[in-house]
Amino acid sequence: MPVLTNIGFLATCKEEGGQGEIHPIKNAAVAWEDDTISWVGREADLPSQYYNEDVFDADGKMVVPGLVDCHTHLAFGGWRPDEFAMRVQGKSYLDIANAGGGILSTVKETRRATEDELYKKASGFLKEMAELGVTTVECKSGYGLSVEDELKTLRVYKRLAEDQPMHIVPTFLGAHTIPPEYKDDRQAYIDLVIEDMIPEVAERELAEFCDIFTEESAFNIEESRRILTAAKAAGLTPKLHADQLTSCGGAELAAEVGAASADHLEKISDEGIAAMAKAGVVGVTLPLASLYTQEDPLNCRKLVDRGVEVAVATDFNPGSAPSYDLPLAMMLTCNQGRLSPTEVLKGTTIYAAKAIKRERKVGSIEKGKSADFAIIDAPDPDFWMYHYKGAQCLRSFRKGRKLF
Numbered sequence: 001m002p003v004l005t006n007i008g009f010l011a012t013c014k015e016e017g018g019q020g021e022i023h024p025i026k027n028a029a030v031a032w033e034d035d036t037i038s039w040v041g042r043e044a045d046l047p048s049q050y051y052n053e054d055v056f057d058a059d060g061k062m063v064v065p066g067l068v069d070c071h072t073h074l075a076f077g078g079w080r081p082d083e084f085a086m087r088v089q090g091k092s093y094l095d096i097a098n099a100g101g102g103i104l105s106t107v108k109e110t111r112r113a114t115e116d117e118l119y120k121k122a123s124g125f126l127k128e129m130a131e132l133g134v135t136t137v138e139c140k141s142g143y144g145l146s147v148e149d150e151l152k153t154l155r156v157y158k159r160l161a162e163d164q165p166m167h168i169v170p171t172f173l174g175a176h177t178i179p180p181e182y183k184d185d186r187q188a189y190i191d192l193v194i195e196d197m198i199p200e201v202a203e204r205e206l207a208e209f210c211d212i213f214t215e216e217s218a219f220n221i222e223e224s225r226r227i228l229t230a231a232k233a234a235g236l237t238p239k240l241h242a243d244q245l246t247s248c249g250g251a252e253l254a255a256e257v258g259a260a261s262a263d264h265l266e267k268i269s270d271e272g273i274a275a276m277a278k279a280g281v282v283g284v285t286l287p288l289a290s291l292y293t294q295e296d297p298l299n300c301r302k303l304v305d306r307g308v309e310v311a312v313a314t315d316f317n318p319g320s321a322p323s324y325d326l327p328l329a330m331m332l333t334c335n336q337g338r339l340s341p342t343e344v345l346k347g348t349t350i351y352a353a354k355a356i357k358r359e360r361k362v363g364s365i366e367k368g369k370s371a372d373f374a375i376i377d378a379p380d381p382d383f384w385m386y387h388y389k390g391a392q393c394l395r396s397f398r399k400g401r402k403l404f
């Protein structure tokens with residue numbers, strides 16, 4: 001039975017205790033059988049049966065649960081560096097979208113790409129994410145926006161889940177924006193999402209969640225409510241891109257429909273915070289997106305102090321967040337979101353797992369959970385996020401096997 005010993009600081013990240021309580025154990029060991037954790041505690045208490053030849057040495061470093069990136073748009077065609085250059089010179093994300101760029105330019109490239117091309121590109125990203133300590137990735141569609149191209153993207157995620165050494169959680173995002181061929185008949189596109197896409201996705205079991213971009217410039221509250229209600233009836237759990245650019249009631253809707261999470265939230269209202277806290281909707285902060293769109297970052301402190309559990313993710317996509325560096329998003333959440341490093345760590349482990357309904361399987365180091373961990377070259381979370389640098393993950397395990 002494999003065992004990881006000589007752990008200087010083990011952040012177990014059990015769920016109870018609130019945002020900042022990571023339940024650490026010093027001088028710890030973790031053992032597992034097959035893909036499941038079987039023992040966690042102080043190394044001095046390790047039962048003798050675990051002293052065998054299958055021993056990994058953490059060299060006195062910190063060990064954390066395999067990180068969970070609970071919001072990405074992993075599979076897409078092309079890139080948009082030209083828009084980045086325009087934004088830093090003063091053009092807004094919305095101006096660029098209104099001029100036909102933004103999401104729609106990636107839709108064009110994604111439709112053009114074959115399933116194999118998308119698969120190959122996305123699997124390259126996953127390899128590099130693994131090197132950062134990430135072991136679970138939520139992946140959205142949303143750059144196909146036709147039945148065929150949405151299914152193509154979701155099939156890529158299905159293949160990645162089967163072939164890649166990473167937990168993959170697929171989300172359908174057909175309501176990302178209105179595609180060009182429906183620009184004069186948005187109602188017809190909404191009907192297509194509800195009557196064709198959602199039933200196909202649900203029947204083929206290609207996604208567990210249905211996300212939507214709720215924004216006046218994308219889908220308004222009434223449209224979002226209709227789509228998410230239909231998705232829920234088909235067995236998909238709602239998620240929302242909410243209150244990113246304007247305060248339009250997205251967080252309140254997330255609470256109303258029982259969403260697993262509401263993400264972005266830079267412009268959330270006080271009523272929205274209260275509604276999410278009451279309904280137990282996880283708030284997902286995406287600091288890379290605020291940074292790259294030159295928007296004010298979300299004040300996560302306000303959410304946590306009012307009882308919302310906050311997760312942290314990259315939002316990796318070719319437009320608003322072209323980086324999958326989750327530790328970078330963590331450091332930004334400390335500096336700009338005003339959370340402490342331990343609060344942030346909880347946000348990329350057990351709370352991130354909650355945002356994708358995987359909290360029973362991943363996100364903490366506890367008996368019965370998937371044996372997913374990362375060895376980090378730091379003595380504790382404070383030092384890790386304070387002395388941010390590349391290559392801090394020394395090794396990672398997923399389902400008890402070396403991932404990186």
Ligand SMILES: N=CN[C@@H](CCC(=O)O)C(=O)O
Pocket residue numbers: 073102103106213241244289315317318319320321
């Ligand atoms: N806000 C909507 N969707 C993405 C951006 C997608 C894109 O710009 O391509 C986001 O989460 O930021």
Ligand SMILES: [Zn+2]
Pocket residue numbers: 071072073241315317
């Ligand atoms: Zn997103």
